[in-house]
């Protein structure tokens with residue numbers, strides 16, 4: 263795969279300089295968030311592959327009462343390996359809220375310096391974690407991008423690819439967010455980025471949730487870097503993609519577009535100011 267340093271780099275004013283070498287990043291504690299709904303068929307192999315990476319990683323599975331018993335399986339795995347944690351929620355409360363719960367947990371209950379997010383269906387290959395870590399040596403948010411080196415998506419129906427690609431063009435156009443893939447779900451945040459986001463203000467769920475978190479990181483002046491990833495369509499399990507997710511994204515992008523127009527960049531909220539002061543000190 264292409265070296266991470268070839269990715270796009272959205273440099274920003276509020277970012278703090280960092281002298282970490284790419285190699286030293288694998289010494290930092292990382293927590294990988296994996297939201298699940300009916301992913302019993304893939305979750306065990308996925309967790310094994312994540313934990314086999316040469317990095318200090320733990321995994322948090324956020325399961326929404328999957329009827330297929332995903333949580334039972336993860337609970338059994340967690341009983342044997344302290345690096346595996348499980349958050350069980352009462353029912354299908356949505357992907358965005360699962361991530362918010364996971365991010366809040368990462369900040370409140372762990373001292374992870376890097377927080378990854380990844381789908382459970384192997385569309386995101388854990389083998390790319392090393393490239394994320396290398397890129398994180400000079401970025402606050404690393405995004406696995408499907409549209410950086412042409413289109414690196416395998417097995418998606420043309421209709422789905424067209425929808426995803428146009429959603430990204432639309433997002434850039436309306437919000438000005440300078441990334442090629444704002445809707446993807448394979449990312450690595452430095453803890454400071456998550457600390458600076460006001461989670462009470464984020465309510466979206468599907469692709470728009472991914473857009474919103476990247477948008478707030480960008481507006482907060484954090485450094486964003488995209489690296490190319492190969493995205494492979496799920497081989498097992500059932501898609502949760504639906505029309506509501508698309509409609510939500512159309513609406514949210516306009517809301518963010520207005521925010522981009524009327525609010526000054528670098529200081530979107532008081533939480534961010536606190537984080538910037540901490541960085542400066």
Ligand SMILES: Nc1nc2c(ncn2[C@@H]2O[C@H](COP(=O)(O)OP(=O)(O)OP(=O)(O)O)[C@@H](O)[C@H]2O)c(=O)[nH]1
Nearest residue numbers: 297298299324325326356357360381382496501502
């Ligand atoms: N906890 C939780 N996880 C969810 C929910 N909806 C989806 N997920 C998980 O979020 C990740 C991404 O969802 P996917 O269904 O793969 O979404 P997608 O990649 O856009 O579409 P497909 O791969 O076609 O299904 C997967 O790990 C899902 O199991 C939810 O409501 N709650």
Ligand SMILES: [Mg+2]
Nearest residue numbers: 381383385496
């Ligand atoms: Mg998927």
